[in-house]
Amino acid sequence: MADQHVVQEVPLEAKSPFELRVGLGRNVPESDVRAALATGEIGFLHSFTTGSTVDGPGVRVVAWTAGCMWRCLYCHNPDTWTMTNGRAVSVARALEELKKYRFGLKIMAGGFTLSGGEPLMQHRFAAKLLAAANALGIHTALDSNGYYGDRLSDAQLETIDLILLDLKAWDPERHRRLTGMDIGPTLAFARRLADRKRAVWLRYVLVPELTDDLAEISKIAAFAAGLGNVQRVDVLPFHQMGRFKWQALAIPYTLAHVPPPSQELIDRAVTVFREAGLNAH
Numbered sequence: 370m371a372d373q374h375v376v377q378e379v380p381l382e383a384k385s386p387f388e389l390r391v392g393l394g395r396n397v398p399e400s401d402v403r404a405a406l407a408t409g410e411i412g413f414l415h416s417f418t419t420g421s422t423v424d425g426p427g428v429r430v431v432a433w434t435a436g437c438m439w440r441c442l443y444c445h446n447p448d449t450w451t452m453t454n455g456r457a458v459s460v461a462r463a464l465e466e467l468k469k470y471r472f473g474l475k476i477m478a479g480g481f482t483l484s485g486g487e488p489l490m491q492h493r494f495a496a497k498l499l500a501a502a503n504a505l506g507i508h509t510a511l512d513s514n515g516y517y518g519d520r521l522s523d524a525q526l527e528t529i530d531l532i533l534l535d536l537k538a539w540d541p542e543r544h545r546r547l548t549g550m551d552i553g554p555t556l557a558f559a560r561r562l563a564d565r566k567r568a569v570w571l572r573y574v575l576v577p578e579l580t581d582d583l584a585e586i587s588k589i590a591a592f593a594a595g596l597g598n599v600q601r602v603d604v605l606p607f608h609q610m611g612r613f614k615w616q617a618l619a620i621p622y623t624l625a626h627v628p629p630p631s632q633e634l635i636d637r638a639v640t641v642f643r644e645a646g647l648n649a650h
C-alpha cells in the first residue's frame with residue numbers, strides 16, 4: 370500500500386462535521402482502501418474539530434470517521450455513510466495532531482473522541498488510534514452505534530475510557546424501520562460493556578412522531594438502569610441541520626416536515642430516564 374503517498378497529501382485542518390464533504394478520498398485506489406481496513410494504519414476521516422463540549426466530558430478534540438452501515442432516517446451526516454467521502458489519514462498523522470492538544474485537554478478535563486459515521490466500520494484504525502491516544506495519557510471516548518462492538522477485543526476496550534453508545538429505539542421492528550438494522554448486536558455490546566464495567570454514556574435522539582413514545586423510552590431507561598455502568602444519558606433533540614445534505618446527495622428524506630421536539634417533550638423524556646434512576650440531561 371502506498372501509505373506515505375496517501376498520507377503526505379493530507380492537510381488535516383479542523384472543520385465542522387455539519388459541512389457537506391464528499392469524495393475527499395475518491396482518488397485513493399480501491400486496493401489502498403482495502404489495505405487500510407486490513408492494517409488499520411490508515412483511516413478515513415470525514416472531519417476533525419477542536420473545542421467540542423458535547424462529545425464527552427470536558428473540552429474535546431473530535432474526529433469523525435467516514436463510513437456507516439446504518440441508514441438512520443434522522444441522520445444529520447449522511448455524507449459520512451460512504452468511506453471514500455473521508456480523507457485518508459494515518460494513525461501517525463492523527464497522533465501528531467493530537468499531541469498538540471494533549472496538555473490543554475488535560476487542563477480542560479477533556480480528551481479525544483472518535484465519532485462518525487460509525488468508527489467501528491474501521492475498527493482496526495479506531496482501536497489503534499484510541500490505544501495510542503490513551504498511551505499518551507489522553508482521555509479517550511468512542512461514539513458508536515455498537516453494532517460492530519464485537520470487533521473490539523477486551524484488551525482494546527480497556528484503552529477506551531468512555532463509550533458514547535447510541536441507542537436509537539427499543540422495539541426491534543421500530544429499530545429496523547429507523548436504522549435499517551437489527552438492535553440485537555447493540556444490546557449485546559451494551560451488556561458486554563456492563564459485564565466488563567466500562568463507563569458508558571447513553572445517547573438517545575428524540576424525534577417527534579418517531580422516537581417520542583414515552584412507553585418505549587421507559588423500556589430503554591429500564592434496560593440502561595439495569596446495566597449498572599451507564600453514568601449519564603443525553604437526550605439529543607432532533608434538528609434539521611442535516612436536511613441540506615440529504616438534498617445535496619439526492620437521498621430521499623422523509624423527515625423534512627418534522628419539527629424539533631418542544632422543550633416540554635424533551636423534559637418529559639429526560640424525566641423518564643431520571644425516574645429510572647439515571648443521570649439524564
Ligand code: SF4
Nearest residue numbers: 437439440441444486
Ligand atoms: S448510525 Fe449515526 S452516522 Fe450512521 S446513519 Fe445512524 S445517525 Fe447516521
